Amino acid sequence: MIEVLLISDKGGTGKSSVLKALQEIYYKEAIFADCTFSINYNKHTVISEEFFVDGVEAIVNNENCLLCGDCEQICEFNALLYNPNGIIINAQKCTGCSHCVFICPTGAISLKKINAGKILLTRNNQDAIYIYGIIQHYSHNSKRPVLKIRNKAFQFAIELNKSIIFIETLPGWDRLTHSLLFYSRMLVPIVEPHQFVFDFLEKVKEYSLANRIEVKLIINKSDINYEITSQIIKNYNFWEIICIPWNENQNSKISNYFVNFI
Secondary structure, three states: OEEEEEEOOOOOOOHHHHHHHHHHHHOOOEEEEEOOOOOOOOOOEEEEEEEEEEEEEEEEOOOOOOOOOHHHHHOOOOOEEOOOOOOEEOOOOOOOOOHHHHHOOOOOEEEEEEEEEEEEEEEOOOOOEEEEEEEOOOOOOOOOOHHHHHHHHHHHHHHOOOOEEEEEOOOOOOHHHHHHHOOOOEEEEEEOOOOOHHHHHHHHHHHHHHHOOEEEEEEEOHHHOHHHHHHHHHHOOOOEEEEEOHHHHHHOOHHHHHOOOO
């Protein structure tokens, strides 16, 4: 099985458009995973959905509360407010540290798990299988569970006898992208020709050489800056490079560029 990771240095470079173009060609043999948690494919038919938990928060059973105020005093985040009718918890400030749980003399405070969102398996009108996530609650110090999406995609790829997984990541070369790199056999940087793109491409180059990962570079809107585009092609001529001009990106199907992509 081949896992193909679509990455970019910034938002708006066209990863979603490329994923859609790949879907038009490889919908029979691939699963398409969107790890951005930013798109709701609400026109798709939902096959299954699964909620995921991210962190905990404190809740109070005020029937058991003595109104002693110990919890309010110990909370470093000012998440608990004393009230004559009972303790009020500010869920936006609560970090789930559990200090209030341990200090409460009657056990009136407990921690509950937070349903942070859900992972959906869907099918579009072309019978392409997508898996993606929706964030419903974003708690303190939480992170998008991109590996949950990837692992579910891998699971369903085996169950459905698919040979390719295309994964779209969030922009940037950060911990969320790094957590998916280990599983990938091909990296697909999707960039636009601008002067700051070389720092990103050098990081991709360094990783790909160290780990012997195949790279196929896509320069989207390649005609908006011919000088930078030419420099990219010169610097990274050891990669397969696909240049998609701005006018074709806007006015025609770009799937023609990916007929023999895999």
